[in-house]
Amino acid sequence: GWPYVYFKDHADPTHLKLNPKKVQEAMENSLMPDLPLDAHSVPLGLLFHSGKNINTKYKNGAFVVRRGGVSTSKLTGYDVLFIPFKDGKPNGVIETFLSGFIASEERGEIYGRPVGIAEALNGEIIITDDVGGRLLLISPLFD
Structure with missing residues (x-):
């Protein structure tokens, strides 16, 4: 996933423009988290x-x-x-x-x-x- 995609199928716009093949690969190999937590909650x-x-x-x-x-x-x-x-x-x-x-x-x-x-x-x-x-x-x- 990261930094190319997050939550399995949400592409990072910058990486989508620079390397769409890598983004597609990341989407195919990523998993949706069982439980997402707030960004920056660490x-x-x-x-x-x-x-x-x-x-x-x-x-x-x-x-x-x-x-x-x-x-x-x-x-x-x-x-x-x-x-x-x-x-x-x-x-x-x-x-x-x-x-x-x-x-x-x-x-x-x-x-x-x-x-x-x-x-x-x-x-x-x-x-x-x-x-x-x-x-x-x-x-x-x-x-």
Whole structure:
């Protein structure tokens, strides 16, 4: 796909003019994403939780840490999403699991940028913040 096409069959206009054969090739060999996320949201961390000591609604799905980008006028990302899965594919409503990293969207100020995610042995979720230099600990969430 990229940089010739995106979302399988959307050609980049510049590349379409410069190298239409390469664009056609890319379209034939690309896949549509199972779940597109916002441009410039910078998804860097991914966790499929084991299900230990956590609310049942978070047992089948993925936590996605979005660091957020700085190349747009609108702050996008800066959060942790939970994406429910069924039969190995995204299925259901995406939930904002953790937010609050944006101090002022108007001024482009942030408190932090979530980057990584891991599960501790007891089921707690650990999130890294590369602006604040912090580890955020989410204690088990029970039913």
